[in-house]
Amino acid sequence: MNINDMEAFDQIWTQTHEIYGKRPEPRVVYMVFQSLIAFPLADIEHALCRHITNxxxxQYPPKPADIVRLLQGSSQSASGEAWAKVDYAIRCVGNYRSVVFDDPKIHAAIERLGGWQKIALTDDKEYPFVRNNxxxxxxxxTVTPPDSFPRKLIGTCEHENSQQSEFMRGRSKEQPALVGDKEKARLVYQGGGDQGVVKIHNEKTEQFLELAVDEQTKRIGGLH
Incomplete structure (x- = not known):
């Protein structure tokens, strides 16, 4: 959520408590809003419905901890689906190519685990530990979104090319593999930073992504 969702959140939180004959004070609703602001409004509304029918x-009015407990189950499911994309990309794309996933949280997590090359080259013995981390x-x-994330995860080829001359980099540049929903991958690329901090303001970004989409479609038909 963001501050623009405050009015809608106030309505659903107050209406839920009216079922129990309660009417929370505005300052209390605001405190609850701040404690749950990291979650999407639609997910909170769904969790409230699940609570009152449990x-x-x-039989008890919901507290923020009740909503977080219900939503954590969703975050666990989402994390499993996210890892499935990572696992598929490791096996089907490999460490050589750079990748752009359709979820910035995947980029942030992989960056903090050492980057794409390290993750993609994990041996079988360490693989379960990497997965759990x-x-x-x-x-x-999912609870506290990352402040920053890299626009793409650098593969071995691009890393090695970056160590070469400007002439060689221009000749050997390869587009990244797009993993998941291609339109969402565009947004991740456009919203990320070169080093996970800097925002992208590049007039060639759209052209770059169009080439990546076309190449990805031709080579592997898109990853899902």
Whole structure:
């Protein structure tokens, strides 16, 4: 959510408590809003419906902790789906190409785990530990979104090219593989930073992404 959702949140939180004959004060609603602001409004509304129909806890008015507990289950499911994309990209794209996923939380988690090259080259023995660490990071970003994330995850080819001369970089540049929903991957690329901090303001970005989409479609038909 963001501050623009405050009015809508006030309505659904107040209406829910009216079911229990309660009417929370505005300052209390604001405190609850701040405690749940990291979650999407639609998810909170769904969680409230689940709470009031729960035969074990539904007889009591919901508290922020109740909503977080319900939403954490969703974050665990989402983290599993995110890892499935990472696992697929490791096996089908590999460490050589740079990649752009359709979810900035994936970029942020992989960056903090050492980058795409390191993740994609993980051996079988360490693979379960990397998976668990990724899931924990992703779940954390579901509650508290990352402040920054890289626009793409650098593969071995691009990393090696960056060490070469400007002439060689121009000749050997390869577009990144797009993983997941291509339109969302565009937004991730446009919203990320070169080093996970700097915002992208590049007039050639759209052209770059168009080439990446076309190449990805031709070579592997898109990853889902």
């Amino acid at each position: 035969p074990d806890t539904g 990724f899931l924990k990071l992703y779940q954390g970003f």
